[in-house]
Amino acid sequence: MKITNKILEKHGIKNEEYESIQKLLKREPNFLELGIFSAMWNEHCSYKSSRVHLKKLPTKGKQVIQGPGENAGVIDIGDEDAIVFKIESHNHPSYIEPYQGAATGVGGILRDVFTMGARPIALLNSIHFGSPDHPKTKSLLNGVVSGIGGYGNCIGIPTVAGETKFNDTYNENILVNAMAVGHAKKNKIFYSKAKGINKSVVYVGSKTGRDGIHGASMASAEFDENSEEKKPTVQVGDPFTEKLLLEACLELMKDDSIIAIQDMGAAGLTSSSVEMASKGSLGIELQLEKVPCREENMTPYEMMLSESQERMLIILEDGKEENAKKIFKKWDLDFVIIGKTTNTKNLTLKFNNKIEGEIPIEALASKAPVYKRKWVKKSLPKKTVDLKKLKKIKLEDALIKILSSPNHSNKSWITDQYDQMVMCDTIQRSGSDAAIIKIHNKEKAIAVSVDSSANYCKSHPSSGGKQIVCENWRNLISVGAKPLAITNCLNFGNPENEKIMGEFAECLDGIKEACEFLDYPVVSGNVSFYNGTNNKNIFPTPVIGGVGLISSLRKPINHKLKKEKSSLILIGKTFGHLDQSCFLKENYSISDGAPPKINLVNEKNNGEVVLSLINKDLVLAAHDVSNGGLIVSLSEMAMNSYYGMKIEKVKKLRNLFEYFFGEDQGRYILEVEHSNSPKVKKMLSDANIYYENIGYTQKKYFEIEGEFKININDLSKMNNQWYNNY
Amino acid sequence: MKSSVIVFPGSNCDRDIAVALEKMQFKNQMVWHKETTLPKSDLIVIPGGFSYGDYLRSGAIAGKSLIIEEVIKAANSGCFILGICNGFQILTETGLLKGTLLRNKNLKFINRDVNIKVINNSSKFTSKYKLGQVLKINIAHNEGNYFTDDKHLKELKRENLIAFKYCDEKGKISEDSNPNGAIENIAGILNAKKNILGMMPHPERMIDKLVSNTDGLNLFSSLLN
Numbered sequence: 021m022k023i024t025n026k027i028l029e030k031h032g033i034k035n036e037e038y039e040s041i042q043k044l045l046k047r048e049p050n051f052l053e054l055g056i057f058s059a060m061w062n063e064h065c066s067y068k069s070s071r072v073h074l075k076k077l078p079t080k081g082k083q084v085i086q087g088p089g090e091n092a093g094v095i096d097i098g099d100e101d102a103i104v105f106k107i108e109s110h111n112h113p114s115y116i117e118p119y120q121g122a123a124t125g126v127g128g129i130l131r132d133v134f135t136m137g138a139r140p141i142a143l144l145n146s147i148h149f150g151s152p153d154h155p156k157t158k159s160l161l162n163g164v165v166s167g168i169g170g171y172g173n174c175i176g177i178p179t180v181a182g183e184t185k186f187n188d189t190y191n192e193n194i195l196v197n198a199m200a201v202g203h204a205k206k207n208k209i210f211y212s213k214a215k216g217i218n219k220s221v222v223y224v225g226s227k228t229g230r231d232g233i234h235g236a237s238m239a240s241a242e243f244d245e246n247s248e249e250k251k252p253t254v255q256v257g258d259p260f261t262e263k264l265l266l267e268a269c270l271e272l273m274k275d276d277s278i279i280a281i282q283d284m285g286a287a288g289l290t291s292s293s294v295e296m297a298s299k300g301s302l303g304i305e306l307q308l309e310k311v312p313c314r315e316e317n318m319t320p321y322e323m324m325l326s327e328s329q330e331r332m333l334i335i336l337e338d339g340k341e342e343n344a345k346k347i348f349k350k351w352d353l354d355f356v357i358i359g360k361t362t363n364t365k366n367l368t369l370k371f372n373n374k375i376e377g378e379i380p381i382e383a384l385a386s387k388a389p390v391y392k393r394k395w396v397k398k399s400l401p402k403k404t405v406d407l408k409k410l411k412k413i414k415l416e417d418a419l420i421k422i423l424s425s426p427n428h429s430n431k432s433w434i435t436d437q438y439d440q441m442v443m444c445d446t447i448q449r450s451g452s453d454a455a456i457i458k459i460h461n462k463e464k465a466i467a468v469s470v471d472s473s474a475n476y477c478k479s480h481p482s483s484g485g486k487q488i489v490c491e492n493w494r495n496l497i498s499v500g501a502k503p504l505a506i507t508n509c510l511n512f513g514n515p516e517n518e519k520i521m522g523e524f525a526e527c528l529d530g531i532k533e534a535c536e537f538l539d540y541p542v543v544s545g546n547v548s549f550y551n552g553t554n555n556k557n558i559f560p561t562p563v564i565g566g567v568g569l570i571s572s573l574r575k576p577i578n579h580k581l582k583k584e585k586s587s588l589i590l591i592g593k594t595f596g597h598l599d600q601s602c603f604l605k606e607n608y609s610i611s612d613g614a615p616p617k618i619n620l621v622n623e624k625n626n627g628e629v630v631l632s633l634i635n636k637d638l639v640l641a642a643h644d645v646s647n648g649g650l651i652v653s654l655s656e657m658a659m660n661s662y663y664g665m666k667i668e669k670v671k672k673l674r675n676l677f678e679y680f681f682g683e684d685q686g687r688y689i690l691e692v693e694h695s696n697s698p699k700v701k702k703m704l705s706d707a708n709i710y711y712e713n714i715g716y717t718q719k720k721y722f723e724i725e726g727e728f729k730i731n732i733n734d735l736s737k738m739n740n741q742w743y744n745n746y
Numbered sequence: 747m748k749s750s751v752i753v754f755p756g757s758n759c760d761r762d763i764a765v766a767l768e769k770m771q772f773k774n775q776m777v778w779h780k781e782t783t784l785p786k787s788d789l790i791v792i793p794g795g796f797s798y799g800d801y802l803r804s805g806a807i808a809g810k811s812l813i814i815e816e817v818i819k820a821a822n823s824g825c826f827i828l829g830i831c832n833g834f835q836i837l838t839e840t841g842l843l844k845g846t847l848l849r850n851k852n853l854k855f856i857n858r859d860v861n862i863k864v865i866n867n868s869s870k871f872t873s874k875y876k877l878g879q880v881l882k883i884n885i886a887h888n889e890g891n892y893f894t895d896d897k898h899l900k901e902l903k904r905e906n907l908i909a910f911k912y913c914d915e916k917g918k919i920s921e922d923s924n925p926n927g928a929i930e931n932i933a934g935i936l937n938a939k940k941n942i943l944g945m946m947p948h949p950e951r952m953i954d955k956l957v958s959n960t961d962g963l964n965l966f967s968s969l970l971n
Binding site: 166169261263351435436437439447458573 | 758765954
């Protein structure tokens with residue numbers, strides 16, 4: 021077949037890229053080879069626009085066993101235990117086909133984790149939808165939530181935490197990011213690097229169908245009005261088969277049969293085989309007629325580009341084939357030797373012994389294009405809000421407006437659809453600052469949280485990038501965990517647009533700065549560009565997934581108030597930063613101005629001291645102050661709990677709205693037993709931490725002295741109704 | 747006491763129930779669905795999960811699997827059988843328990859701690875509970891809406907075969923405290939001989955204070971009695 025411009029366009033290959041392909045091959049590629057280049061060179065697989073910036077991120081630390089570049093990141097949690105985790109996007113497929121898109125997003129990220137020898141122990145997600153009034157939002161929300169639940173519930177891994185946000189910016193391009201966390205033994209981690217020649221390359225798992233062909237290329241382009249037509253590029257998930265694959269792989273991993281293993285995710289058989297060969301500086305030869313197919317007459321092109329789910333590629337040690345086959349047969353899964361490693365450094369594709377395509381591995385991997393795209397810096401927006409010019413409202417009404425808004429309403433309508441308890445190690449379920457998962461049969465636990473702040477990132481990307489890392493760090497601290505490392509999912513618009521590329525570069529600068537300062541390295545992640553439709557790009561939305569360690573097990577700390585008449589202490593300084601706040605957005609529809617400043621020194625000090633107070637059992641409840649400011653965080657501590665509080669009259673001529681709704685960073689609220697209060701305050705003073713006594717807990721009522729008093733059940737009711745009425 | 751947990755492809759609460767049984771000092775064995783003989787057991791547990799993916803009707807394929815014939819034989823000779831969640835669904839598919847589990851009334855998967863009331867405390871499974879005791883137990887299912895015909899419902903009541911009903915914190919049984927639409931708030935039932943219990947709530951998830959509570963423990967200690 022002659023390669024025409026139309027064919028190139030369909031494959032998302034630019035003319036200059038096609039020239040490089042010809043140079044690398046020293047000839048024209050055939051159709052199959054072109055397909056393979058398109059699968060490996062697209063943005064999703066090659067990171068061609070992001071690579072130069074990703075290099076900036078700190079990826080090392082004492083706690084890091086494996087940083088980015090493998091299927092998932094691996095960290096050390098002491099003893100013989102390791103945690104394997106990663107987050108990944110499935111935005112484009114989920115917009116086209118919400119149930120399957122979200123479900124396969126979960127399936128894909130789980131494979132990344134168990135490929136490395138870890139048993140998955142927790143799932144998290146960050147999902148972003150357009151305005152609730154947009155005609156598509158409701159069905160997308162329903163589809164995505166049931167897809168996430170459908171997969172996780174069936175495979176039997178608890179979905180323990182997440183975030184759901186609504187914003188017009190996602191009207192035509194929703195975000196679905198899924199994170200998986202697994203537990204492995206430190207000395208039993210499996211990697212994707214091939215070693216040795218003439219080793220068997222084995223295909224295991226589901227059969228290959230025609231679903232998902234060009235999925236990765238689809239994810240590397242913007243949407244337009246014809247996006248619906250891309251439905252066939254979305255894969256179909258089968259969590260049951262994945263459960264079998266998970267158990268079979270973990271069973272095989274008990275001995276030393278595996279040299280390398282790689283899941284067939286984006287770009288399926290192509291990327292898995294190229295990846296393993298590339299890491300081992302080897303070649304790989306596949307006999308495609310042996311690939312188990314579920315449809316008739318599939319061509320090599322279709323086999324190589326299919327993104328059918330629940331498949332793995334394994335390179336086995338000599339002589340281990342029979343035993344491995346037995347395990348996969350037991351689980352009723354396909355097990356076929358489809359090729360071998362070679363010393364040619366080529367990807368060689370044969371069909372009935374005829375060579376259908378041959379490409380140097382390095383042309384697909386290390387020689388893939390890298391772009392230093394142009395980008396522009398964003399200046400810090402000026403302060404815009406003058407409260408005096410705004411229509412007057414009551415403090416109580418402003419609070420209720422926020423608590424009953426879609427973004428702040430109680431999310432149990434969503435979380436009730438996820439099995440959070442299966443595996444019986446979930447100590448803290450969703451709804452708290454972070455979820456806590458016990459390490460099975462061990463006296464320790466991990467805490468996990470995912471966070472994003474698209475509004476802050478849009479307003480000033482580098483501040484926003486810094487802020488999310490800090491917020492994520494704070495969320496782990498608030499449940500008494502020592503933050504160890506993060507994974508990030510970088511959701512951005514079109515990188516060919518200089519402004520968007522600027523948002524990307526600067527968000528990463530912010531993330532880098534915060535991660536470095538907090539010793540909170542990035543160990544895995546994923547970049548999703550081209551989130552937009554018809555030149556309308558989404559707000560920059562980096563999502564951070566953090567993992568922390570609770571090294572000695574105790575009843576978990578969470579944000580719910582525990583006792584009557586205990587002291588409430590606010591840690592960190594309140595300046596009253598209202599620009600970019602929920603208060604202005606929900607009450608006045610204003611979203612201008614700069615995000616709050618981050619002071620990394622205070623952030624670190626405050627966090628470390630809070631953690632040490634929790635570890636000394638001096639804290640009854642803890643909550644970080646984030647979106648919505650102090651008053652929203654306080655009400656979250658009271659809602660759906662047994663106790664309310666009385667916040668004493670605010671002194672010092674402060675503006676009430678700035679004080680209560682300002683979104684200044686680095687703050688926590690602690691509930692401390694009255695008798696422990698002097699001790700806690702002394703420790704805070706000794707550590708040079710700024711704090712304020714703000715009040716005490718009481719039964720039944722949430723009360724701001726001199727302003728209003730409301731029954732906590734009424735407050736909870738207002739917080740609980742939006743989803744049920746939607 | 748010897749127990750066996752049947753493991754189907756797609757079972758996912760098999761480890762959880764094994765942990766609970768071992769914690770209660772049962773001598774437990776896992777039995778793979780392709781086995782054709784059962785180890786000698788006093789108790790057989792069919793765990794929760796999505797056997798064979800439940801792509802057909804929940805429990806339908808498991809109800810026809812090789813090992814299930816052995817389970818039926820054991821049940822008929824008086825062995826105690828406990829089916830939890832998907833296990834309950836499978837037991838209704840085999841006919842060991844009557845009735846069926848329909849889609850939840852709200853057509854959604856529900857995972858939540860709910861209250862259930864002990865209606866029968868004279869069975870081998872429930873003797874350690876007090877009559878009318880309110881337990882807080884986790885549910886996690888798509889099809890937990892128990893339904894049966896009038897004749898069987900009358901039998902259930904007459905013969906005291908309803909083990910648990912959904913209720914509120916105070917023990918009040920009403921539509922508001924019914925999470926899935928089950929007929930008369932039924933959460934678990936016994937067979938006529940009272941050696942088989944099927945229930946939607948997961949007692950194995952309630953055996954550790956740190957994770958949840960210990961309301962499930964007495965179900966296992968009742969069996970040890």
